[in-house]
Amino acid sequence: xxxxxxxxxxxxxxxxxxxxxxxxxxxxxxxxxxxxxxxxxxxxxxxxxxxxxxxxxxxxxxxxxxxxxxxxxxxxxxxxxxxxxxxxxxxxxxxxxxxxxxxxxxxxxxxxxxxxxxxxxxxxxxxxxxxxxxxxxxxxxxxxxxxxxxxxxxxxxxxxxxxxxxxxxxxxxxxxxxxxxxxxxxxxxxxxxxxxxxxxxxxxxxxxxxxxxxxxxxxxxxxxxxxxxxxxxxxxxxxxxxxxxxxxxxxxxxxxxxxxxxxxxxxxxxxxxxxxxxxxxxxxxxxxxxxxxxxxxxxxxxxxxxxxxxxxxxxxxxxxxxxxxxxxxxxxxxxxxxxxxxxxxxxxxxxxxxxxxxxxxxxxxxxxxxxxxxxxxxxxxxxxxxxxxxxxxxxxxxxxxxxxxxxxxxxxxxxxxxxxxxxxxxxxxxxxxxxxxxxxxxxxxxxxxxxxxxxxxxxxxxxxxxxxxxxxxxxxxxxxxxxxxxxxxxxxxxx
Numbered sequence: 294x295x296x297x298x299x300x301x302x303x304x305x306x307x308x309x310x311x312x313x314x315x316x317x318x319x320x321x322x323x324x325x326x327x328x329x330x331x332x333x334x335x336x337x338x339x340x341x342x343x344x345x346x347x348x349x350x351x352x353x354x355x356x357x358x359x360x361x362x363x364x365x366x367x368x369x370x371x372x373x374x375x376x377x378x379x380x381x382x383x384x385x386x387x388x389x390x391x392x393x394x395x396x397x398x399x400x401x402x403x404x405x406x407x408x409x410x411x412x413x414x415x416x417x418x419x420x421x422x423x424x425x426x427x428x429x430x431x432x433x434x435x436x437x438x439x440x441x442x443x444x445x446x447x448x449x450x451x452x453x454x455x456x457x458x459x460x461x462x463x464x465x466x467x468x469x470x471x472x473x474x475x476x477x478x479x480x481x482x483x484x485x486x487x488x489x490x491x492x493x494x495x496x497x498x499x500x501x502x503x504x505x506x507x508x509x510x511x512x513x514x515x516x517x518x519x520x521x522x523x524x525x526x527x528x529x530x531x532x533x534x535x536x537x538x539x540x541x542x543x544x545x546x547x548x549x550x551x552x553x554x555x556x557x558x559x560x561x562x563x564x565x566x567x568x569x570x571x572x573x574x575x576x577x578x579x580x581x582x583x584x585x586x587x588x589x590x591x592x593x594x595x596x597x598x599x600x601x602x603x604x605x606x607x608x609x610x611x612x613x614x615x616x617x618x619x620x621x622x623x624x625x626x627x628x629x630x631x632x633x634x635x636x637x638x639x640x641x642x643x644x645x646x647x648x649x650x651x652x653x654x655x656x657x658x659x660x661x662x663x664x665x666x667x668x669x670x671x672x673x674x675x676x677x678x679x680x681x682x683x684x685x686x687x688x689x690x691x692x693x694x695x696x697x698x699x700x701x702x703x704x705x706x707x708x709x710x711x712x713x714x715x716x717x718x719x720x721x722x723x724x725x726x727x728x729x730x731x732x733x734x735x736x737x738x739x740x741x742x743x744x745x746x747x748x749x750x751x752x753x754x755x756x757x758x759x760x761x762x763x764x765x766x767x768x769x770x771x772x773x774x775x776x777x778x779x780x781x782x783x784x785x786x787x788x
Contacts, residue, residue: 309376342631355634356622358672359673359674360391362438363394373418373419376565378427390436391439392431393532393559394439398568399413409447410462410472432527438527439558443711444506445503446504449486459488461744470517472514478504479502480493482503495537498639506539512547516547519551520550530557531559532558533561534561536595536597541560542591548591557596559637560595561597566601567746577626580600581630584628596672598638605617606662610655610734616716618721657758661758661759668703672707708724712743717735731764751763
């Protein structure tokens with residue numbers, strides 16, 4: 294409680310509720326990753342979404358690579374915005390095209406996920422001027438900054454006569470609708486806050502008042518705020534926090550109204566996976582269908598984080614169950630198997646990993662995770678901790694994998710052919726715009742006939758513990774070394 298970002302205002306019970314609420318929702322999120330009630334396994338038809346290519350290259354930004362520009366403890370390094378600004382040469386040099394920045398508004402909790410007055414952009418990460426200068430520098434370096442948008446809920450500034458926190462202030466001058474809302478802005482489901490709005494259109498977040506997104510005045514005010522973040526602060530797109538907390542259809546208005554429909558927007562649609570007792574089920578179609586439904590609900594104005602790929606991939610590498618990496622249609626088992634151009638893949642983020650570690654990727658297998666997402670379809674997102682804090686070895690491996698992805702021209706919709714998915718080995722071939730990649734995961738030494746043929750132009754491009762990547766360029770360049778020897782060398786390093 295001593296670390297609240299508004300020490301001069303006594304929050305009393307509301308402060309406790311808002312901070313406790315964040316921890317409570319994370320505890321609930323953890324249950325999404327734990328065993329759930331068993332479901333009947335069904336053989337499903339091929340549900341791959343055949344979305345026409347955009348008329349403009351790079352539409353939605355999903356042909357790039359994103360860096361999460363913070364971790365859970367970043368607010369303790371003040372001003373964090375200047376820290377990121379100082380790392381721009383490294384971020385640009387690595388080839389990142391997008392960066393996801395923390396919530397910009399002042400917040401009851403220093404991490405930013407309990408926002409109050411939205412237009413007050415002095416937060417634990419820095420002030421508004423520092424944020425503007427950071428975004429200007431990022432865009433000058435060819436890196437698109439995304440803001441973390443927390444609009445499912447909003448912490449109030451004062452209590453009503455019954456002691457309920459439901460009065461919002463608006464102390465910062467700005468254009469557009471005022472945001473000094475009252476009980477009408479809070480869903481009626483939130484009785485502890487005296488909400489008088491309509492019913493919630495998504496899942497409840499009990500730690501702070503849920504906003505009534507059915508209210509057109511409230512939505513217009515949020516659009517005006519997003520316009521301010523784009524036009525005056527310099528953001529190019531949005532990462533929607535707790536996107537399951539309100540109806541997906543409202544995302545369309547927020548994106549179109551703020552003018553970011555041709556840029557990258559991504560939703561945190563953290564959905565539960567199917568477990569058989571304590572074992573992850575082999576069929577995760579229900580989970581990825583829910584993500585597809587959410588994307589459709591936004592009228593395809595947003596992509597979504599691929600929580601299914603994360604869950605399946607980390608179980609596969611942790612338990613030597615590489616058979617998991619192919620579904621019943623021999624496609625990738627996550628969102629990238631059905632709708633890769635709308636999938637943002639990741640190994641960990643500030644919630645699943647970092648110091649919270651609610652659902653962490655096995656620490657000794659993180660490089661394998663990046664070998665998979667950086668060679669496969671979808672848009673990869675790299676965790677800040679992994680890239681900057683886990684040492685030069687992992688950073689070097691990520692840099693190499695990113696370069697190999699660019700060399701082969703792998704994009705979100707690149708074709709994936711799964712050649713092997715067995716207990717101890719996975720082999721996939723990915724076709725890009727400039728060449729192809731072959732990824733081998735797992736401890737098996739003998740690849741048999743699947744070893745890429747050096748005479749056909751394949752050469753080893755990246756290797757590490759239990760993974761190896763080969764590349765074949767369309768230009769027909771000769772392999773740098775015999776690939777069979779490279780495979781044996783990569784496996785030998787793992788033993």
